[in-house]
Amino acid sequence: MVNFLKATKIDKTTEADILAAAKKVFIARGMYGARMQDIADEAGINKALLHYYFKNKEQLFEQIFMDAAAQLFPRINMIFTSDNSLFEKIESFCEEYITVVQENPYLPLFVLNEMNRDPVYFIKKLWQKHSGPDPRKFLEQIEAEVKKGNIRHVSPLHLLMNLLSMTIFPFMARPMFQQFVGLDEMQFRMAMEQRKKEIPAFIINAMKR
Amino acid sequence: MVNFLKATKIDKTTEADILAAAKKVFIARGMYGARMQDIADEAGINKALLHYYFKNKEQLFEQIFMDAAAQLFPRINMIFTSDNSLFEKIESFCEEYITVVQENPYLPLFVLNEMNRDPVYFIKKLWQKHSGPDPRKFLEQIEAEVKKGNIRHVSPLHLLMNLLSMTIFPFMARPMFQQFVGLDEMQFRMAMEQRKKEIPAFIINAMKR
DNA sequence: CAAAAAATTAACCATTTGGTTAAAACAAAG
DNA sequence: CTTTGTTTTAACCAAATGGTTAATTTTTTG
Incomplete structure (x- = not known):
């Protein structure tokens, strides 16, 4: 039959x-x-x-984790490798990253979580597949802009942290923000959409002299 | 014996x-x-x-979770309830929050994680113990400052998100940041210490007109 | 179409895990 | 020093869970 x-x-x-x-x-x-x-x-x-x-749970899990990470890390790596100007990088990163995560809102918490569970193991696994991102170029680019006098003095490391934090965190803390401010799903989605422009504007204002 | x-x-x-x-x-x-x-x-x-x-795992877990949440949320609530100026609030929040979390670096990820697991349940549990934080006052305060012309136009919601993101996220993403930039425990700790001043300065620069 | 290979299943199995029971060790009270 | 109540333990138990086996169904192929 x-x-x-x-x-x-x-x-x-x-x-x-x-x-x-x-x-x-x-x-x-x-x-x-x-x-x-x-x-x-x-x-x-x-x-x-x-x-x-x-074969077993771990093998299956590893595949899922690597896939998830592969959706997120290249977008971060983009900031590090591209040849764009500092402002352009910031703008395109927010745009692209938020777009991806809007479709997979739970990815960031998942990846960070598992990375915390066993950092050395996962970082080794990650770096051996996609070659480890190297932020030196980006950090130097910031310093160069500072020296040229184009932007206010700002610590490259903290700027990087600020950019990633503002872009990624709200997705991980969604229940908190929704409850705090009383947003429904649609309103939250719209707020994240706004952040594509809001974050770069915020950062650029903070850096302007 | x-x-x-x-x-x-x-x-x-x-x-x-x-x-x-x-x-x-x-x-x-x-x-x-x-x-x-x-x-x-x-x-x-x-x-x-x-x-x-x-009696059982759940009851024990709930006690631990509530204790952990009780260490974090009052510090957030502080921004909402206090009578300080906007800038003072931002400064003292970063100072206090980072101080607490430096001693308990895994608290934020833990709390956010469990909140995501079952948002309605935990938020109900949380709000019934410590009365739910109400950010209206804080959000209105920002709008008032904008209207008075003291600060550049800035969306209150996004400012709140930015503040919390920049303060909390780095602790959750520590393995990532450490690997990216090659920081050891001590260097990371120092960077977080710097952020107590760095974040308020960054935000205030972004808001100045 | 028959034989070989691949995909799928039902029934098991060993271990782990949250939780219980009944007895022992200990402390407090009379 | 016995009685009574509390704290602690060893030995169990049932359910859940990751994983296996051996047989069955489906697909491929010569």
């Missing part, structure tokens, strides 16, 4: 289903909280089949 | 030991990752005794 529901699917769907399910469950509950059974259920398959595709 | 090691302790020590152990384990591994056995070991007692003092 033919299963018409499944018949619509093509060959390699199962693995993709599993990855999608795993992403959902891992990101929602973290490495410890995620249950293999939940992932199997979410993917609409048997737990044994899950282990048929992925 | 008298146990001299234990004999040095006085009456109600055990409960305090448990709470300290639970704090350590819960904050390091979260609600899901924490093991009752680990907490018992850390406290140097039997698992049965742990359940003798605290």
Whole structure:
């Protein structure tokens, strides 16, 4: 007897289903909280089949984590490698990063969380895949602008921290901000949309002399 | 036979030991990752005794979470309730908040994490103990300063987000920042110390007209 | 179409984990 | 010094969980 529901699917769907399910469950509950059974259920398959595709929980988790990190870190790396002006970098970073995270609001908390769980391990894993970002160029660029007298004296390290903080943090603290100020989902989304312009403007004002 | 090691302790020590152990384990591994056995070991007692003092994991966790939140939220609330000037508020918030978190660097990630796990539940629990912070006064204060022409036009909501982001986020992203810029523990600590002044200066520069 | 290979499942298994029980050790009170 | 109440422990227990096995169904291929 033919299963018409499944018949619509093509060959390699199962693995993709599993990855999608795993992403959902891992990101929602973290490495410890995620249950293999939940992932199997979410993917609409048997737990044994899950282990048929992925040897064990850790291996599956690592894949999900690396994928998630791969969505975030290149955008940060962009600030470091590109040849744009300082202001342009700041503007395009906010624009791009917020766009990505609006579609995956839980990624930052997930990634930071797991990085805190075992920093050395994950950083090693990360850096060996995507070559480690090198902020030297960016930090030097800031110093150069200061020396040229284009911007007020400002510590490069703190400027970097400020930029990343203002862009990333609100997504991680969404429940807090929503409760504090009484925003619903839509209002929060709009606020984040505004921040694409608000953050660069804020930073640039702080740096102008 | 008298146990001299234990004999040095006085009456109600055990409960305090448990709470300290639970704090350590819960904050390091979260609600899901924490093991009752680990907490018992850390406290140097039997698992049965742990359940003798605290009925179950959830009840113990809730106590730890509320304690942790109670260390952080009043400091945020301070900005909202105090009668100081805008600049003074910003300065004293950074000073106090960073001081507290330097001694408990994992608190913010822990609290935000658990708030994300079940926002409605924890916010209800939180607000019923410490009356919910009300940022209206603070937000109005910003608008008033704008109207008076003392500061550049700036969105109150975004200013609040910026302040909290820049203050809290670096502690949560410490492994990332340390790796990016190559800071050791001491250097990171010093950078956070600098931020007590750096953040207010940055914000005030951004707001000056 | 038959044989080989790949995908999928039901039934298990060993370990971990939160939690309980009943007895022992200890402290306080009379 | 016995009685009574409290603190602590060793030994268990049931449920949950990651993982395995062996058989079945489906797909590929010669």
